[in-house]
Amino acid sequence: SGALSFTLTYEDLAGNAGASVSDTDTTNNSKVTFDTTAPTLSGIQLVSTNAKDSSRYAKKDDDLILTFTSSEAIPAPTVTFAGSSLTAEDTSSGSRTSWRVTRPVVAGDTGDVAFSISYSDPTGNAGESRDESSVQNTITMDTTAPTLPEVSLSSNNPLDTSLAKATETVTLTVRSHEPLHSLTLVKPDDSTKPLDPVGSEGTQWTLSKTIETG
Numbered sequence: 001s002g003a004l005s006f007t008l009t010y011e012d013l014a015g016n017a018g019a020s021v022s023d024t025d026t027t028n029n030s031k032v033t034f035d036t037t038a039p040t041l042s043g044i045q046l047v048s049t050n051a052k053d054s055s056r057y058a059k060k061d062d063d064l065i066l067t068f069t070s071s072e073a074i075p076a077p078t079v080t081f082a083g084s085s086l087t088a089e090d091t092s093s094g095s096r097t098s099w100r101v102t103r104p105v106v107a108g109d110t111g112d113v114a115f116s117i118s119y120s121d122p123t124g125n126a127g128e129s130r131d132e133s134s135v136q137n138t139i140t141m142d143t144t145a146p147t148l149p150e151v152s153l154s155s156n157n158p159l160d161t162s163l164a165k166a167t168e169t170v171t172l173t174v175r176s177h178e179p180l181h182s183l184t185l186v187k188p189d190d191s192t193k194p195l196d197p198v199g200s201e202g203t204q205w206t207l208s209k210t211i212e213t214g
Helices: none
Strands: 041-048 063-070 078-081 084-087 098-104 110-112 115-118 140-142 150-155 169-175 184-186 192-194 204-210
Touching (some): 063 078, 078 098
Antiparallel strands (some): 078 084, 110 140
16 A cells, blocks of 8 residues: 555657656646555444443434444445444544444334444445444344233232232232333322332232231
8 A cells, every 4th residue: 555656767769868757746746546455444332322221222212323433534434224224424523433323213113223334445445344243232122112911919818819808918910011121019199119020031020018907
């Protein structure tokens, strides 16, 4: 890589030598720089603005953010990001070596986020395409609100589980159709009580209370 250099020496038919001419003496100030090295990308990171877990999940109105660095100044890369074709934004104040792509999550988006980065240098040397295998994490888009298909109350009353007397225990049992981050009971006075997860799947929850006398 570098500027093409040359020197011209010449003489006429009588043997008169002309003044030598080099690459710095072109009559139109033209020059050619050759570059045979393809650019590379490093520091590829995929995150979201999800408040619960920015490295694993994204919901509606969150942003997916992809950042990376190029080994040299390059034209803006083209990025296919969660099914959208986008152009990377230069974040290096014009140096064209630091890049960011933002993709909002909208209703209906679902599944694991995939991406592909295509890029080349100003000479046209294409860099190796990079995709989601370049990062250590996977972000899943989920824009569907969870539901609770099973909610039940029962007691340990030996005669009728729909009744309870003092010292007996009433249990609220809930099943969700997908793993939940948390599940909270809101009491009539607006105080709250978290339900306890059953197992590690995050789809079974219970809350028990012993009935007091009076």
